[in-house]
Amino acid sequence: MDLTFTEEERAFRAEARRFFRSEVPESIRRKVTEGIDLTKEDIVTSHRILNARGWATPNWPVEWGGQNWSPVQLYLYQDEMQQAGVPGPLAFNVSMVGPVIAQFGNEATKRRFLARAANLDDWWCQGFSEPGSGSDLASLRTTAKRVGDKYIVNGQKTWTTLAQHADWIFCLVRTDPAAKKQEGISFILIDMTTKGITRRPIQTIDGGHEVNEVFFDEVEVPAENLVGEENKGWDYAKFLLGHERTSIARVGQSKAQVARIKRLASLERAGEGRLIDDLRFQEKLAAVEVELKALEMTQLRVVAAARHQVKGKPDPASSILKIKGSDIQQVLTELVMDVVGPYVLPYQSPEDGSNEPPVGPDYAVGAAPSYFNDRKVSIYGGSNEIQRNIIAKAILGL
Amino acid sequence: MDFDLSDDQRLLKDSVERLIADKYGFENRKKYMQQPDGWSREIWAQLAELGLLGLPFAEQYGGFGGGSVETMLVMEAFGHGLVLEPYVSTVVLGGGLIRGLGSAAQQAAILPAIAEGKRLLAFAHVERHSRYDLFDVVTTAKREGTGWTLNGAKSVVLHGDSADQFLVTARIAGGQRARDGIGLFLVDAKGAGVSRRGYPTQDGLRAAEVTLSGAAGEAVGDPGAALPGIEHAVDRTIAALCAEAVGVMASMQELTLDYLKTRKQFGRAIGEFQVLQHRAVDMLIAEEQARSMALFATVMADEINPVERTRAIAAAKVQIGRSGRHVGQECIQLHGGIGMTMEYKAGHYFKRMTMIDKLYGDADQHLTTLAKLGGLFGAAA
Ligand SMILES: Cc1cc2nc3c(=O)[nH]c(=O)nc-3n(C[C@H](O)[C@H](O)[C@H](O)COP(=O)(O)OP(=O)(O)OC[C@H]3O[C@@H](n4cnc5c(N)ncnc54)[C@H](O)[C@@H]3O)c2cc1C
Numbered sequence: 001m002d003l004t005f006t007e008e009e010r011a012f013r014a015e016a017r018r019f020f021r022s023e024v025p026e027s028i029r030r031k032v033t034e035g036i037d038l039t040k041e042d043i044v045t046s047h048r049i050l051n052a053r054g055w056a057t058p059n060w061p062v063e064w065g066g067q068n069w070s071p072v073q074l075y076l077y078q079d080e081m082q083q084a085g086v087p088g089p090l091a092f093n094v095s096m097v098g099p100v101i102a103q104f105g106n107e108a109t110k111r112r113f114l115a116r117a118a119n120l121d122d123w124w125c126q127g128f129s130e131p132g133s134g135s136d137l138a139s140l141r142t143t144a145k146r147v148g149d150k151y152i153v154n155g156q157k158t159w160t161t162l163a164q165h166a167d168w169i170f171c172l173v174r175t176d177p178a179a180k181k182q183e184g185i186s187f188i189l190i191d192m193t194t195k196g197i198t199r200r201p202i203q204t205i206d207g208g209h210e211v212n213e214v215f216f217d218e219v220e221v222p223a224e225n226l227v228g229e230e231n232k233g234w235d236y237a238k239f240l241l242g243h244e245r246t247s248i249a250r251v252g253q254s255k256a257q258v259a260r261i262k263r264l265a266s267l268e269r270a271g272e273g274r275l276i277d278d279l280r281f282q283e284k285l286a287a288v289e290v291e292l293k294a295l296e297m298t299q300l301r302v303v304a305a306a307r308h309q310v311k312g313k314p315d316p317a318s319s320i321l322k323i324k325g326s327d328i329q330q331v332l333t334e335l336v337m338d339v340v341g342p343y344v345l346p347y348q349s350p351e352d353g354s355n356e357p358p359v360g361p362d363y364a365v366g367a368a369p370s371y372f373n374d375r376k377v378s379i380y381g382g383s384n385e386i387q388r389n390i391i392a393k394a395i396l397g398l
Numbered sequence: 399m400d401f402d403l404s405d406d407q408r409l410l411k412d413s414v415e416r417l418i419a420d421k422y423g424f425e426n427r428k429k430y431m432q433q434p435d436g437w438s439r440e441i442w443a444q445l446a447e448l449g450l451l452g453l454p455f456a457e458q459y460g461g462f463g464g465g466s467v468e469t470m471l472v473m474e475a476f477g478h479g480l481v482l483e484p485y486v487s488t489v490v491l492g493g494g495l496i497r498g499l500g501s502a503a504q505q506a507a508i509l510p511a512i513a514e515g516k517r518l519l520a521f522a523h524v525e526r527h528s529r530y531d532l533f534d535v536v537t538t539a540k541r542e543g544t545g546w547t548l549n550g551a552k553s554v555v556l557h558g559d560s561a562d563q564f565l566v567t568a569r570i571a572g573g574q575r576a577r578d579g580i581g582l583f584l585v586d587a588k589g590a591g592v593s594r595r596g597y598p599t600q601d602g603l604r605a606a607e608v609t610l611s612g613a614a615g616e617a618v619g620d621p622g623a624a625l626p627g628i629e630h631a632v633d634r635t636i637a638a639l640c641a642e643a644v645g646v647m648a649s650m651q652e653l654t655l656d657y658l659k660t661r662k663q664f665g666r667a668i669g670e671f672q673v674l675q676h677r678a679v680d681m682l683i684a685e686e687q688a689r690s691m692a693l694f695a696t697v698m699a700d701e702i703n704p705v706e707r708t709r710a711i712a713a714a715k716v717q718i719g720r721s722g723r724h725v726g727q728e729c730i731q732l733h734g735g736i737g738m739t740m741e742y743k744a745g746h747y748f749k750r751m752t753m754i755d756k757l758y759g760d761a762d763q764h765l766t767t768l769a770k771l772g773g774l775f776g777a778a779a
Contacts, residue, residue, distance in 0.1 A: 134734050136663035159735045204738050205745035211735075269527040272575070280766055337756070341529040342554045344756045345599045359597060359607055360526070360553060368600040372749065375730045376738055383734065385673065 003300075005072070013076045020084035023049050029085035033260055034363060035333075035370035037208055038087055040123075040165045047089045047120040056089035057118045061102050064114045071306040075299070082252025083259075092124040092161075093117040097170045100187065100236050104228035113189070127157040127171035127190075127214060128237065134159075135386050137172070138181040138234060142216060144173035144188055146223065146230075151175075151188065153196075153219040159380070163199050163212040166192050176231050187233035189225040196220070204376075206369035207349060241382065248318060248381065249325035251296045257332040258289060264339045264363055275339060284338070288331055295324045316394035319387035326377040326384060333371040340364040401693070403467075410468060413448060414475040422479035424743050430482055435560045436596075436604040437482035442515050451489055452513025455497065459509035466634065466699040470641040470692065477645020480750055482603055484518055484557035490638045492519025494631035495565050499582055499619030508563075520561035522552035522585075522608050523628075530759040532567065532632060533577045533625055539568035539615055546570075546583055546615040548591075551607070556757075558606030559596025561587050566610065567628065570621050581621030582628055585613050601750040626704060633711045636758050637699040640692035643718045643754045647685045650729040650747045654678060657733055668732075677732060681725050688721035709771050712764040719761025722751040 005013070021029075028042045050056040051065075058077060060066035069077065081088060098117045101109055116122045133140040142155025153173060163169065169190050176184030190197070196219040202211045228236060262285070265276035275281055302317045309315065337344045343360030344367050358365050378384040392398045403411065421441060430438040445451050453468055455461025462468070469490060476485065489512060496508050496519075511517035528534035537550025548568050558564065564585045572579030585592060591613035596606040619627050655678060658669030668674055695714035701707035726748040730737035737744045755761060768774070 129735070132662075134663065136665075139663070139665075203740040205740055205749060207740075211738075268529075270529060271531070280762060284762070337752075338760070338762065341760075342524050342756060345554050345605060345753060347598045347600045356595070359595075368749075368752065371752065372600075372745070373738075375727065375748075376735075378731060379734055379738065384731075388673075 005076075009072055009076060012073055013080060016077050016080040017084065019053065019055070020081055020086045023053075024084070024086045028087065032085040032087050033256055035336075035366035035373070037210070043087055043090060043165075044120050044123075046087050047093075050086075050089050051119050056120075057094050057098060059095070060098055060114075060118070064098075064102050064110065065118050071303045075303045079252040079255075082250060083256045085256055090120055090123065092126050092166075092170075093120060093122075096126060096240050097124045097168075097189075100170070100240050101227060103239065104187075104232075104236050108224065109189075109227060122167045123162075123165050125160050125163045125166035125169045125192075125214075127160055127169045129159045130156060131158050135383060137237070138185065140172055140174060140185065142171065142173050143177065144175050144186060144221065146175070149223045151221045151223060151226070153188070153190065153216045153221055155216050157214045157216075158211075159202070160199075160212045160214050161210060163192070163214055164201065164209065168192060169214065170227075172233050172237055175233075179231065182234040184231055185233040185237075186230050187227045187236045188221060189227060190216075190219065190221050194219050194221065204373060206373040207347070208369070208373065210373075242315070242318070249295055249299045249321035250329055251292065251299055251325065254292050254295075254325070254328050254332055257329075257336075258285070258292065261285060261332065261335050261339060264336070264361075267361070268339055268341070281338065285335060288328060288335065291324070292328055295321070295328060298324070316390055319382075319390045319394075322381065323378075323384050323387050329377050330371075330374050333367075333374045336363075336367045337371055340367045344368050403471075407467060407471060410464075411471045411475070414450070414472050415478075417444065417448065418475050418479035418481070422481060424746075427480060427482065431602055436598060436602075437484065437560075441481075442483055445483065445485070446513065446515030449513075450485075451515055452509070454489065454493060455509045455513055459505055460513040461509065466637055466696045469634075469638050470696045473638045473641035474645040474648075474692075477642040477647075477750075478649050480602075480646070480746055484520070484560065484604075486635060486638060486642075487521065487557040487561070488512055488517070488519045491521050491631060491635045492565060494634050495519075495521065495582060495618065495628065498631050499624060499627040501618075504584075504616075504618060517563070518557070518561045519563050519565060520555050520558040520587075520606075522555040522558060522564045523567045524553040524555070525551065526553060530763050531575070532628055533580060534575050535567050535569045535580055536574055537566065537568040537610065539570050539581055539583055539617075539621065541570075546581075546617060546621070548583060548585060548610040548613045548615045551609050553607055554599075555594075555606045555608050556599075557604055558587075558594055558608055559604050561606075563587055564592075564608060565618065566608075566615065567624075568615070577625055579622055580625045580628070582618045582624040583615030583621070584618055585610065585615045589614055599753060601753040602746065603753075629704065630707070632758055633707055634699045636711050636715055637692070637695035639754050639757055640688075640695045640714050640718045643722050643751060644685070644689045644692045646747050646751050646754070647688055647722060647725045650725050650744060650751070651678075651681050651685050653744050653747070654681060654729045654732050657736075661734075674732060677728055681728050684721040684724045688718050688725075691717035705771060709768060709774055712759075712768040712771075713774055715759060715764040716761045716768065719755040719764070722755060723761075726751040 024046050028046050031038055057065045058067035058069050062068050101113055130140050144151040144153045171188050172185050173188055174184050175186040196217040198215040200213040201209050266274055268275040270278045343364035346359040348365045449462050452461035453464040457463050493512050525536055539546045539548050566583045566585050568583055569579050570581050591611045594606040594608045599605050659667055661668050691714040695711055698707055698710035729744050730748055733744055736742050
């Protein structure tokens with residue numbers, strides 16, 4: 001048992017810290033910590049800075065730009081990135097479609113897409129969920145019918161994050177309506193400019209535009225855009241969802257939030273003193289810090305165990321990280337609301353273009369919207385109920 | 399022991415509920431929000447016609463002489479409708495302050511105007527660093543001739559952008575957090591030295607920042623000792639907000655239950671999953687606990703002993719805050735993605751619920767208040 005990092009690992013952490021904080025613009029990192037929506041340009045800028053150093057896709061195979069890092073290095077990289085408020089490289093590209101193409105795509109598909117995905121030359125979005133198929137994803141109904149050298153796609157995807165920016169969408173589609181649910185699904189890549197595709201924005205309760213509906217009406221897709229084999233899409237999707245073992249805990253991001261809350265609470269007056277000196281507030285925050293430390297230790301145990309595990313095989317322990325990590329993220333947004341008190345109330349769009357100063361302290365602007373928006377983290381990526389089902393089955397054998 | 403409503407109260411409840419059902423559907427509400435004031439003058443006129451704008455006032459002032467139970471019934475129905483109009487600001491709190499602190503002449507001048515729908519009030523008390531403490535006041539009032547001159551800045555003045563008059567807390571003596579030396583002043587919203595900047599709040603209602611630079615004010619009550627009266631009016635307002643919150647929670651419970659019965663995943667209604675049944679049950683329990691405490695707050699709102707009243711109101715606000723948080727978060731979670739969208743009603747209830755917790759002290763603040771008063775039940779001898 002040794003809980004210290006090696007000298008090389010410590011040096012790597014220091015290097016990562018220096019890189020993230022000196023190379024990625026402060027203006028972007030501040031938005032991340034303050035929960036303000038990033039523009040497309042922010043995301044592209046930050047992503048490309050990482051990619052220029054080969055740090056957008058460390059988990060990819062080396063021949064396609066991966067770093068062959070140890071699980072510990074990968075952890076340190078994510079921890080430092082999140083603590084610095086660096087937006088992660090676009091997950092749809094680097095954690096989802098990229099690894100699937102690298103693992104299951106043919107050479108032509110890899111050459112066509114991987115380098116562009118790594119550099120965010122193509123912006124990808126994820127077309128899995130449908131109105132009738134959320135938790136029960138395998139019930140999806142969007143169809144792709146093979147006609148000659150094309151597939152004809154019909155149906156609807158929904159909750160498609162940032163589809164408004166996307167050049168491409170990777171979709172799960174039904175190619176064999178007669179087969180058992182999971183067995184008739186394929187994984188296909190679709191150019192968002194193809195005729196017959198319509199996007200409709202969905203406004204979320206925080207007022208933002210982050211998700212969309214995407215409709216497919218007789219959309220013609222070249223057959224070569226199929227990834228791997230027809231009707232094997234469900235396996236690829238499972239590979240994709242299990243790919244990110246540990247970053248979903250978002251420990252680094254939550255540490256950054258704790259630090260921020262402490263800073264803001266020292267600026268707010270409560271009674272005779274400062275809020276940061278108020279015992280009730282201190283205890284409430286400290287209780288979250290205990291949970292966060294425990295989660296960090298749990299995450300490190302998963303990271304350490306990953307050395308002995310098969311790469312790409314989902315680890316049910318990641319469900320523990322997802323549940324606890326999302327809980328903590330959500331509770332921290334409530335603490336930010338506690339900090340700003342009555343200034344939670346004003347609704348101020350950060351991008352309304354007005355020159356008026358914010359009502360109250362500027363850090364109050366995102367307090368309620370972040371709380372509202374972060375309800376999503378226990379819903380998407382497999383809801384916390386579904387994660388519990390996984391644990392019950394895979395870990396407890398119930 | 400009797401929790402039953404009188405015939406008159408049942409009639410009142412029915413008529414308000416009917417109004418909400420007929421006029422306050424989700425689509426209508428969106429339209430009202432688009433009106434210049436951010437709410438509907440037409441609805442306001444109907445509330446006047448139904449006598450609701452004078453509900454708590456004495457008959458001599460054009461009112462109905464209703465008590466806190468009547469206000470509770472109205473507010474619960476308003477919670478179901480997510481009503482946008484300035485009922486709390488003008489009738490419950492504004493009218494309550496005038497009723498509790500105003501002279502006979504002030505009551506005669508203002509209350510009938512409110513009851514007729516011709517006067518809107520807003521209570522201006524929050525300052526940059528006051529948080530929820532009503533006695534934390536920097537804004538000053540200085541005597542000048544027969545009147546007063548006010549200087550200061552007030553924040554998050556609910557419905558302050560459409561108000562005709564502000565009821566402003568200001569200090570005539572004492573340090574920033576002294577309980578003595580606080581007065582309440584009527585200030586004409588369009589008067590010289592008054593400026594305001596309106597904006598929407600997170601729940602779709604309205605508020606304003608108000609700046610007073612040499613504004614003329616008329617004292618309401620004893621200008622050096624208005625705090626106890628202000629606190630009583632605010633306690634009544636908290637009781638009313640608790641009732642509104644119960645309406646909001648009940649709506650979230652209904653919506654969620656409906657959804658569990660109709661949403662199908664894995665070939666069955668998700669309400670068939672026992673784990674979700676238990677979650678719905680816990681929502682119901684939280685809502686019932688809140689309803690009980692809202693009733694407690696209602697009967698204690700007129701209590702004269704300020705310590706007993708404060709205990710009860712603080713306890714109710716704690717319960718409402720905690721239950722509301724639970725019911726709101728579960729409502730969104732059990733809806734999945736759809737709960738996160740503006741197009742669906744659930745999120746709007748969730749947002750209103752979240753904001754109610756932040757009005758006149760959040761659950762944490764009231765818990766501390768209650769704890770410092772020794773809790774609700776006495777110690778063993
Ligand atoms: C902000 C946001 C962004 C998203 N981005 C994307 C994206 O980019 N691409 C994409 O494909 N999808 C995306 N999603 C969709 C997301 O993956 C789904 O919302 C999620 O899978 C849940 O599905 P649902 O919303 O249909 O809820 P439902 O599956 O209908 O679930 C409703 C409720 O029932 C519970 N439930 C369902 N089944 C069970 C069960 N068997 N046992 C116990 N409880 C159960 C759920 O946990 C939930 O509480 C996004 C969602 C959100 C909110």
